[in-house]
Amino acid sequence: MHVPDGFLDAPTSLATAGVAAAGIAIALRGARREVDDRIAPLAGLVATFVFATQMLNFPVAGGTSGHLMGGALAAVLVGPYTGLLCLTVVLAVQSLLFADGGITALGTNVVLMGVVTVVAGYLAFRGVQLVLPKRLSMVAPAAAIGALVSVVLSAATFVGLYAVGGAVPIPLDTLLTAMVGVHVLIGIGEAVITFLVVASIVAVRPDLVHGARRVLAVRTLETRVAA
Amino acid sequence: MxxxxxxxxxxxxxxxxxxxxxxxxxxxxxxxxxxxxxxxxxxxxxxxxxxxxxxxxxxxxxxxxxxxxxxxxxxxxxxxxxxxxxxxxxxxxxxxxxxxxxxxxxxxxxxxxxxxxxxxxxxxxxxxxxxxxxxxAGLERLRVPTQLVQIMGFMVRYLDVVTDELRRMKTARESRGFTARDPRHWPVVAKSAGALFIRSFERGERVHLAMISRGYDGSAHQGARR
Incomplete structure (x- = not known):
């Protein structure tokens, strides 16, 4: 769910907007290294892809369904900087053109669903990748763990923001337990879907997956002769 | 569209x-x-x-x-x-x-x-x-970074193209008798998302090449303006 207007008080909203702006400034600089002058068209199309996948319903049970948040997925596919730009643009368009997520809460939403999911997701992905063997088949599992971590940390950050600027007196330990508990489940779903999506892309076009670049670089040419 | x-x-x-x-x-x-x-x-x-x-x-x-x-x-x-x-x-x-x-x-x-x-x-x-x-154009006047506005411009422009692509994939799946009902069907839906990523990325590259061939030099003030 996107944070609406009035959920957090004005000072907290402005503070998160500042954090979001700083994150975006860093991402704008870093994205140039990831996709050079192709930034605008590529990031634009990848943002559209993220928006579209959020419309893709994954049925759970009894008519309910869930969808991707996509932070970790975008970070693994196009790199953390471009990924953050894509998520930011998706959230801005959702807020401005679809009224989904409050305009004053845009900074909060960018922090929660952009900065935290992309940074946490990518760091977890890289960490796992360092431990696992350097094989193409390991990219998708690492991305899945990144996705799980990103969702849980995003929920925990939300509770943290709520503790600072929440408008309703909810006991914090209850909120933390409930939010993290629910989001571990959601995170597992996100992890499974991210795994499946990344695996299907790595199987066809591993060269497009940013997170697979290092693995591709060390891959040697194999000559297999039919017996 | x-x-x-x-x-x-x-x-x-x-x-x-x-x-x-x-x-x-x-x-x-x-x-x-x-x-x-x-x-x-x-x-x-x-x-x-x-x-x-x-x-x-x-x-x-x-x-x-x-x-x-x-x-x-x-x-x-x-x-x-x-x-x-x-x-x-x-x-x-x-x-x-x-x-x-x-x-x-x-x-x-x-x-x-x-x-x-x-x-x-x-x-x-x-x-x-x-x-x-x-x-x-208004966001650009409000000093939103040009690059961000450009990305947003591409997103707004291609939103219908990409969501239509997703819809066609759904129609294609369903015309083959597939309806996603529970988590066992996730691999199929996820493959659609994967295919959508590859198509979107490649479309981004094609758009970029088309822009270069029309004189785009990677600088600002060309994407978002009318």
Whole structure:
């Protein structure tokens, strides 16, 4: 769910907007290294892809369904900087053109669903990748763990923001337990879907997956002769 | 892409609100909502005044109330969350129909619903009265980084192309007798998402090459402007 207007008080909203702006400034600089002058068209199309996948319903049970948040997925596919730009643009368009997520809460939403999911997701992905063997088949599992971590940390950050600027007196330990508990489940779903999506892309076009670049670089040419 | 090249929330019109410069509308929306959010939840007359002001703007814009009302469904998750608040919040309890509900929770839920509803309505009004191209130009005038505006421009432009691609994949899956019903079907749906990524990425590359062949040099001021 996107944070609406009035959920957090004005000072907290402005503070998160500042954090979001700083994150975006860093991402704008870093994205140039990831996709050079192709930034605008590529990031634009990848943002559209993220928006579209959020419309893709994954049925759970009894008519309910869930969808991707996509932070970790975008970070693994196009790199953390471009990924953050894509998520930011998706959230801005959702807020401005679809009224989904409050305009004053845009900074909060960018922090929660952009900065935290992309940074946490990518760091977890890289960490796992360092431990696992350097094989193409390991990219998708690492991305899945990144996705799980990103969702849980995003929920925990939300509770943290709520503790600072929440408008309703909810006991914090209850909120933390409930939010993290629910989001571990959601995170597992996100992890499974991210795994499946990344695996299907790595199987066809591993060269497009940013997170697979290092693995591709060390891959040697194999000559297999039919017996 | 359909014939009217607006986005789904845009309502074509020629009211003063439609003609007002987009950067002023965005700045006005942000200021208005900051004031609304900063208003303590107990100031009921203030919220009534905000609602009246917004109502006047809706009347001036000529956007039918039903048009806006139908699009307010986007607020549903917020309403569900607000409905939970009186049960989970602490503080003195009041009896409502035999249920012990938290009083601060009730007050906060009321304030949240009021503020969120004003926010959704104001944002819908902006979306309904502003062409996406004008919105992008307005954001650029408000000093939003050009690159961000350019990315947004590409997203707005290709939104229908990519979502249509997704819809065609769904039609194709269903014409082969596949309907996703439970998590066992996730691999199939996920492969569609994977294919969509590859197609979107490749489309991005094609668009970039097409731009280069028309003289794009990677600098600003070419994507978002008309």
């Amino acid at each position: 359909g014939a009217p090249h607006g986005h789904r929330l845009h309502f074509h019109g020629h009211s003063p609100l439609h003609r007002a410069p987009a950067h002023l509308k965005v700045a006005g929306l942000v200021t208005f909502m900051l004031v609304v959010v900063a208003t303590p939840g107990s100031w009921v007359p203030a919220f009534a005044a905000y609602a009246v002001a917004l109502g006047v703007l809706v009347a001036v814009s000529g956007v039918p109330v039903g048009y806006l009302a139908r699009r307010m469904v986007v607020e549903t998750p917020v309403l569900m969350f607000a409905a939970l608040l009186p049960f989970v919040a602490t503080g003195p309890e009041v009896d409502v129909l035999g249920l012990g509900l938290s009083k601060p929770g009730l007050v906060a839920a009321g304030a949240l619903v009021t503020k969120a509803t004003l926010g959704v309505l104001a944002s819908l009004l902006l979306a309904a009265t502003t062409d996406p191209r004008d919105l992008l």
